[in-house]
Amino acid sequence: MIVHSNLHVEDAVFRRVIEAGDYGIHRVREGQFLRILDLEGNQAADTLFYRTDDPGERYCAMNTVREQGNVYLTAGSTLKTNENNDMLRIVADTCGRHDTLGGACATESNTVRYGLEKRFMHACRDSWMLAIQEHEEFGLSKEDITHNINFFMNVPITTDGGLTFADGISGAGKYVELKALMDVVVLISNCPQLNNPCNGYNPTSIELLVWDS
Numbered sequence: 001m002i003v004h005s006n007l008h009v010e011d012a013v014f015r016r017v018i019e020a021g022d023y024g025i026h027r028v029r030e031g032q033f034l035r036i037l038d039l040e041g042n043q044a045a046d047t048l049f050y051r052t053d054d055p056g057e058r059y060c061a062m063n064t065v066r067e068q069g070n071v072y073l074t075a076g077s078t079l080k081t082n083e084n085n086d087m088l089r090i091v092a093d094t095c096g097r098h099d100t101l102g103g104a105c106a107t108e109s110n111t112v113r114y115g116l117e118k119r120f121m122h123a124c125r126d127s128w129m130l131a132i133q134e135h136e137e138f139g140l141s142k143e144d145i146t147h148n149i150n151f152f153m154n155v156p157i158t159t160d161g162g163l164t165f166a167d168g169i170s171g172a173g174k175y176v177e178l179k180a181l182m183d184v185v186v187l188i189s190n191c192p193q194l195n196n197p198c199n200g201y202n203p204t205s206i207e208l209l210v211w212d213s
């Protein structure tokens, strides 16, 4: 569902460009608005959310999908935690559909899917591991790296129930915007994947923006 935001870029209290292959980690307070902006289009943003004061409570794909009765995320979706609390709500979306099922790329999956020589390519899981090591202040550990959202990524379900990674439906300047319903930490890997069309075979930058309520 396409819903445009009323927020103005010049009013944002935080802005940060994340290059492809890099990560972003940031606290978002309850009531603040977080926008993820696809600067050049056709980029996948692999995203995890944690409750700031208890990272053991985190975004949960199963609860989110079950409660809303839909596997895709878009405006109106409420992201649920593993304790089934409301975590964030998508309040604007100019892309229209975001993936909950595809998971994140890793050196292991690159090797299995695309060939042994892909083993040493950079992957989203590497970026998350680097983030939690370089930012111990967030209190995250390896066991907190769990199932993620792929904002902007197109993972259609086939008629026989399979999943495919298809060419993106996002474009330059498209965004998704979420209102935090609790204090959260957002951890994003801007996907460096080169082997499937999730980034159009050309990973590009995204931007994080935050507004006060």
Ligand SMILES: [Zn+2]
Binding pocket: 046, 104, 105, 106, 123, 124, 125, 190, 191, 192, 193
């Ligand atoms: Zn990735």
